Amino acid sequence: MKTKNKKSSETGFFATLFTVSNSGEPQARRDPTWMRILLSIIAFSFLFGFLFVPLIAVFSEALSNGWRVYCALFIQEDALAALRLSLLTAAIAVPANVLFGVAAAWAITKFDFKGKSILVTLIDLPFAISPVIAGLVFVLIFGRHGWLPEQELGNFLAPLAALSRKAADAGFFEDIFRALTSWLDEPRIIFGVPGIVLATIFVSFPFVARELVPLMQSQGRDEEYAAITLGANGWQTFWRVTLPNIKWGLFYGIILCNARAMGEFGAVSVVSGKIRSETNTLPLHVEILYNEYNSAAAFAVASLLAMLAIVTLGLKSFVEWKTTRT
Amino acid sequence: MSITASHISKTFGDFAALDKVSLHVPAGKLVALLGPSGSGKTTLLRIIAGLEMADEGSGHILFGNEDVSLLPPGKRGVGFVFQHYALFRHLSVAENIAFGLRIRKGPERPSKATITSRVQELLALVQLEHLGKRYPTQLSGGQRQRVALARALAVQPKVLLLDEPFGALDAKVRRDLRRWLRNFHDGIHITTLFVTHDQEEALEIADDVVILNSGRVEQVGSPQEVYDRPATPFVHKFLGNVNQILLPWEGIIQGTKVPVEENVAFVRPHDIELLRPETAQPGALATVLDLHAAGPIAKIAAKRTDGRGIIDIELPRAYFDQLNLREGDTILLRARLEPVCQTILVTKPPMT
Numbered sequence: 001m002k003t004k005n006k007k008s009s010e011t012g013f014f015a016t017l018f019t020v021s022n023s024g025e026p027q028a029r030r031d032p033t034w035m036r037i038l039l040s041i042i043a044f045s046f047l048f049g050f051l052f053v054p055l056i057a058v059f060s061e062a063l064s065n066g067w068r069v070y071c072a073l074f075i076q077e078d079a080l081a082a083l084r085l086s087l088l089t090a091a092i093a094v095p096a097n098v099l100f101g102v103a104a105a106w107a108i109t110k111f112d113f114k115g116k117s118i119l120v121t122l123i124d125l126p127f128a129i130s131p132v133i134a135g136l137v138f139v140l141i142f143g144r145h146g147w148l149p150e151q152e153l154g155n156f157l158a159p160l161a162a163l164s165r166k167a168a169d170a171g172f173f174e175d176i177f178r179a180l181t182s183w184l185d186e187p188r189i190i191f192g193v194p195g196i197v198l199a200t201i202f203v204s205f206p207f208v209a210r211e212l213v214p215l216m217q218s219q220g221r222d223e224e225y226a227a228i229t230l231g232a233n234g235w236q237t238f239w240r241v242t243l244p245n246i247k248w249g250l251f252y253g254i255i256l257c258n259a260r261a262m263g264e265f266g267a268v269s270v271v272s273g274k275i276r277s278e279t280n281t282l283p284l285h286v287e288i289l290y291n292e293y294n295s296a297a298a299f300a301v302a303s304l305l306a307m308l309a310i311v312t313l314g315l316k317s318f319v320e321w322k323t324t325r326t
Numbered sequence: 327m328s329i330t331a332s333h334i335s336k337t338f339g340d341f342a343a344l345d346k347v348s349l350h351v352p353a354g355k356l357v358a359l360l361g362p363s364g365s366g367k368t369t370l371l372r373i374i375a376g377l378e379m380a381d382e383g384s385g386h387i388l389f390g391n392e393d394v395s396l397l398p399p400g401k402r403g404v405g406f407v408f409q410h411y412a413l414f415r416h417l418s419v420a421e422n423i424a425f426g427l428r429i430r431k432g433p434e435r436p437s438k439a440t441i442t443s444r445v446q447e448l449l450a451l452v453q454l455e456h457l458g459k460r461y462p463t464q465l466s467g468g469q470r471q472r473v474a475l476a477r478a479l480a481v482q483p484k485v486l487l488l489d490e491p492f493g494a495l496d497a498k499v500r501r502d503l504r505r506w507l508r509n510f511h512d513g514i515h516i517t518t519l520f521v522t523h524d525q526e527e528a529l530e531i532a533d534d535v536v537i538l539n540s541g542r543v544e545q546v547g548s549p550q551e552v553y554d555r556p557a558t559p560f561v562h563k564f565l566g567n568v569n570q571i572l573l574p575w576e577g578i579i580q581g582t583k584v585p586v587e588e589n590v591a592f593v594r595p596h597d598i599e600l601l602r603p604e605t606a607q608p609g610a611l612a613t614v615l616d617l618h619a620a621g622p623i624a625k626i627a628a629k630r631t632d633g634r635g636i637i638d639i640e641l642p643r644a645y646f647d648q649l650n651l652r653e654g655d656t657i658l659l660r661a662r663l664e665p666v667c668q669t670i671l672v673t674k675p676p677m678t
Contacts, residue, residue, distance in 0.1 A: 222412035225377050226474075230426035230481055231400035240429065244416040 058306050061299035073300040081277040082285035083304070085193070089268075089281060090261040093200040097257050101208025102250065106242065108209075109216035110224060123209050126202055135199050135270025142189040150187050157184045191273030196281065199267040204260040211253030212246055219245055248323045252316065259312045263305060327484040327517055328353040329374060333385035336369055336378070336541075343369045345541040346385070351485075351534075353390075354515040356508070358528035361538035362564065367521045368489055370538070374519065375404045375487050389484050405478030405516075409490040411470045413462040419473050420445050420458035426481035448476040451514075468499045479516075488520035492527060504531050525565050529553060537561050562592045569593045569637050593661045595640040600626070600649070601658040609658035612637060614651055619643065628657060 030036075063070050073079065104123060108116060126134060140146050142153065154161075161184035168177035189195045223245065227237040243250075265283040272279045274288060282305055289298035329351040336344040343366045351357045361367045372378040374387055376399035386395045394402045414422050423445045427436055436444070449455050452472040462470055471491060478486060491507065492500040508531040511518055522528050528535050529549040537544045537552060537560075545557040556562040563570075571591040601607060612628035615636065619625075624646035626639040637659060641649075651657070 220410075222408045222410060223414055225399075226406065226408060226412040226414070226477075227425070227429075229375060229377070229399045229404055229406040230429070230477070232425075232429045233400070236429050240425075241414055244414075 055306060058299055058302050061295065062303040064299075065296055069296065070300055073297045074304075076297070078276050078280070079285060079297075079301055082280045082282050082301070085196070085280065086262050086282040088193070089197050089200050090258055092197050093204055093261045094254060094258050096201050097205045097208050097261075098250070098254060100205060101210075101212060101253060101257075104209045105212035105216055105246075106238070108213055110221055110242075120213070123206050123213075126204075126206050131203050131264065131266030132270055134202050135267035137202075138195055138198055138271050139190055142195070150189060153187050153189070154185065157187055161185050190271055191275070191279060193279065195271035196268050196279060199271050200261050200264055203264050203267045204257045207257035207260060208250065208253035211249050211256070215246055215249040216242075248319050252319045252323075255312050255315050255319070259309065262308055327390040328388075329485050329517060329519060330388040331370070331374060331385065332388075334370065334373060334387070335381045335384035336366070336373060337381055342541050344373075344380070347538070347541065347543055348385075349536055349543065349546075351517055351519050353517050355533040356511045356518045356520070356531065357534045357536060358532035359519060359521045359536050359538060360525060360528040360564075361523065363523055364540075365538045366541040367523075367538050371487050371489055371519065371521050374485075375399055375406050376402050377406070403481075403484040405475075405481065405483035405486045407471070407474045407478050407486070407488045407491055409493045411462070411474040411494075413470055413473060413477070415462050417461075418458065419454065419460050419462070419465070420449070422462070422473060423448050423477045423480050425477065444480065448480055451479070451510075452476045466499075467495045468503050471495070471503065475510075479514075484517070486516050486518040488518065490521055490523070492522070492524075500527075507531060529565070537564065539564070556592075559592065567595050567638060567640075569595060569598065571635070571637065591661075595625070595638040596623075597662050598637060598639045599660050599662045600639055600641060601660070602649075603656050603658045605658065607658065607660075609660040612657055612659050614653050614655045614657060617651060617653060619646060626651070628659065630659075631656070 031039075062073075104119065107113070108120060141148055142150055144150075161181055164177050164181045164184055168174050168181055187194075189198070223241050224237050227241045232240065262281075263283060264281075265287075268281055269284060269287075272281070272284055274280055274284055276288070280288065282301060286298050286301045286305070289295075289301060329349070331347065331349040333346045333348055334344055335342065335346055347366070347370060349359075349370070359367045359371065369378065373380050376394070376397060380387075380395070386393050388394065389402065399406075414425065417425065424441050427441045427444065430436075445458065446455070449458055452475055454469060454472055454476070457465065457469065457473075462473070465473065475488075475491075492503055495503060504527055520532075529552075532549060534546065535549055535552050536546050539560050545552050545561045547555075552561060553565050556565060562568050569592070571593060599609075601609060603611060611631040613631060614626060615629050616627040617624070622643050624641045624643055626641065626646075627636055628639060629636050639659070
């Protein structure tokens with residue numbers, strides 16, 4: 001894998017992926033050849049054993065009965081429903097966390113206020129807590145014996161339900177408000193989609209903020225100040241100065257956040273109830289299939305998640321390559 | 327348009343960064359705000375720009391006759407140049423300069439053609455006509471600083487504020503650019519206040535120098551005034567080299583009547599006269615410790631034979647060569663006192 005780079009200035013995308021460059025080093029600073037070979041062997045056998053073998057295993061198992069079976073397993077109704085739910089969850093959780101992450105990073109790095117260090121610590125909380133506990137928290141809040149059981153929540157939401165019913169009766173976006181009304185009448189969070197979304201938001205919310213805070217800290221506040229002295233308002237400063245400066249960092253954060261949102265198992269598993277075609281996300285579906293000894297199907301769905309991981313890594317290296325160039 | 331700051335205080339927690347500071351920059355002048363780091367000079371500049379607020383009820387900032395204390399920075403009409411330039415890294419040089427005009431709204435925004443021609447004009451003014459399409463990372467430090475200046479001038483500010491404008495440049499570029507700034511200012515005559523910790527820089531290009539120390543103004547005056555007639559021991563020590571001569575200084579300092587409770591005299595190294603002991607004139611004996619003769623000025627360190635410390639002397643090279651001194655020689659020292667140049671200043675507590 002050691003690519004002799006033709007010239008170090010020519011840093012192509014794939015070159016940065018796999019470079020082990022010390023060709024320009026003087027002889028005295030190089031390690032002896034046997035040591036370099038030994039260290040490379042250790043590193044690559046580790047990579048091979050722990051990353052490539054499992055990846056190959058997933059795809060070979062999935063394809064063990066041939067392409068046709070593989071494709072058939074894919075388009076099963078349950079698998080498609082799980083895929084749809086995973087996408088829906090990510091589609092809600094990722095934008096919510098982008099909004100939160102950008103706002104938090106902007107506040108932390110560009111302003112001074114009391115309680116800043118508490119906010120910084122709180123952002124890391126989901127990393128520190130086991131996902132299972134994160135899921136359990138929502139059960140403890142909204143569960144039958146929790147602080148805010150769903151029936152009580154229904155009482156709280158009754159005025160909203162009435163409002164929504166009126167809107168539906170008036171024919172204003174009737175379908176949407178009809179559905180909303182029926183949910184507000186009998187709100188279901190645990191063992192329902194809202195619980196899955198909440199748990200996913202919780203476990204994936206540090207990614208964007210964690211990516212942006214160090215970046216924005218290193219960039220300082222001077223450019224924003226410069227924009228302000230030139231007459232820009234807060235909104236213009238954000239859109240024209242801050243956002244362009246953080247766009248690649250933000251993109252990086254979004255990819256990682258999305259990967260976590262789609263792949264989360266523990267927290268979602270606690271709140272989902274695993275009702276097939278209803279509250280099953282892709283990782284949960286893999287588990288169910290596997291427990292039913294349907295390993296070909298399990299691996300087929302797993303291969304989908306593996307492909308997501310590969311795409312994520314590809315995008316991640318692309319962003320890294322892009323940011324080192326600018 | 328003149329800048330007036332009156333009784334500005336600023337505290338950070340318990341630390342008083344500025345303590346009732348007042349300052350006046352006459353219209354069209356180039357004034358240096360000089361002080362060591364931590365003296366509050368940058369804080370004062372940022373308060374004038376509106377990037378920080380003075381303590382509540384502590385004073386006012388006036389541009390001309392207009393009180394701008396409560397206006398946001400964008401409405402004050404200031405051009406601010408940051409120490410590290412703060413150019414927008416994702417925009418080209420021309421786009422950086424156009425920024426202040428492009429973000430204007432409605433009828434205030436000039437047409438595209440006007441903006442383009444204004445940018446060209448400014449690029450010519452800072453002598454970077456051919457670099458409009460470059461990005462900030464492709465420029466040298468001196469070029470970036472000039473782009474920052476052009477960007478600040480694009481919005482036609484009433485006053486120009488520069489924070490350590492040459493702080494991040496190397497010595498050679500620094501010297502060239504500060505002369506360039508002086509000429510530039512002579513061409514456009516915009517009221518300019520710049521912050522620096524480099525006394526040489528302040529003395530060389532400013533019309534007036536305001537010396538700040540620990541949040542207070544020590545002295546205001548033309549460069550010659552503050553150098554020749556320092557108002558306080560701090561100014562004396564901060565501007566140029568100075569000997570602190572402890573009592574008794576009989577011999578070194580002639581004919582000055584000094585009250586007994588006061589105990590330190592300040593004499594600049596080039597105001598010390600050096601004689602051969604054989605001349606038998608009044609003076610203090612000292613032994614030569616160290617000789618440095620590189621450059622046009624020879625520097626000598628001599629130890630007083632009465633054990634009252636070391637005195638630095640600076641001599642023109644030609645005179646030094648005549649003396650033919652060696653380390654260990656005994657010499658006779660005395661202060662050259664001229665009435666114009668009050669280099670002696672006496673204070674009560676011993677200075678450290």
